[in-house]
Amino acid sequence: RKEVEQDPGPFNVPEGATVAFNCTYSNSASQSFFWYRQDCRKEPKLLMSVYSSGNEDGRFTAQLNRASQYISLLIRDSKLSDSATYLCVVESGGSYIPTFGRGTSLIVHP
Amino acid sequence: EPEVTQTPSHQVTQMGQEVILRCVPISNHLYFYWYRQILGQKVEFLVSFYNNEISEKSEIFDDQFSVERPDGSNFTLKIRSTKLEDSAMYFCASSEDRPGDGEKLFFGSGTQLSVL
Numbered sequence: 381r382k383e384v385e386q387d388p389g390p391f392n393v394p395e396g397a398t399v400a401f402n403c404t405y406s407n408s409a410s411q412s413f414f415w416y417r418q419d420c421r422k423e424p425k426l427l428m429s430v431y432s433s434g435n436e437d438g439r440f441t442a443q444l445n446r447a448s449q450y451i452s453l454l455i456r457d458s459k460l461s462d463s464a465t466y467l468c469v470v471e472s473g474g475s476y477i478p479t480f481g482r483g484t485s486l487i488v489h490p
Numbered sequence: 491e492p493e494v495t496q497t498p499s500h501q502v503t504q505m506g507q508e509v510i511l512r513c514v515p516i517s518n519h520l521y522f523y524w525y526r527q528i529l530g531q532k533v534e535f536l537v538s539f540y541n542n543e544i545s546e547k548s549e550i551f552d553d554q555f556s557v558e559r560p561d562g563s564n565f566t567l568k569i570r571s572t573k574l575e576d577s578a579m580y581f582c583a584s585s586e587d588r589p590g591d592g593e594k595l596f597f598g599s600g601t602q603l604s605v606l
Binding site: 423424426476482 | 545
């Protein structure tokens with residue numbers, strides 16, 4: 381089983397839509413969780429950390445479900461500029477090295 | 491805002507040649523990493539470095555790879571004898587503290603390595 385799994389998409393949504401992505405992880409001892417954003421052929425950039433209680437940053441909401449071992453990202457009122465690949469990152473194992481999922485592609489169209 | 495810088499942005503080399511990819515991590519960061527991303531695939535961990543030694547490495551990081559911090563600012567990845575399958579985007583990253591406890595990674599803009 382892969383350590384971090386994501387639906388690759390693409391998710392194709394109109395402007396203004398709400399879209400949600402999930403990510404599952406295999407190591408129940410995982411410690412820290414993040415969502416990164418990656419534009420085409422660019423470096424990953426931190427979007428937000430994911431806290432146990434869930435957290436919100438503007439139009440973005442992240443949730444963690446430890447029992448089912450998944451994290452989610454909800455984007456409300458999608459903008460054209462939200463088009464990107466969203467990478468789930470999990471720190472687990474003894475060394476807590478950040479491990480990336482393959483990413484979920486989002487395309488927001490007019 | 492402080493950033494991780496990488497040079498060169500593109501590197502083309504012949505199979506069997508040695509390449510050195512350079513990175514300048516954020517100045518007060520203590521942990522450094524190399525990741526790579528083959529076109530269309532996920533970002534893969536290669537190696538982490540702390541206190542002038544490798545702290546973790548993946549299966550990808552075999553004997554043809556090495557890392558070095560030759561001075562107080564640069565962090566380099568050397569590939570001794572490049573193979574076609576080494577063609578990828580190589581990202582350097584740094585973090586202020588050790589992974590875990592929500593420590594964030596800051597990435598450089600990458601070096602696109604093409605092995606011909």
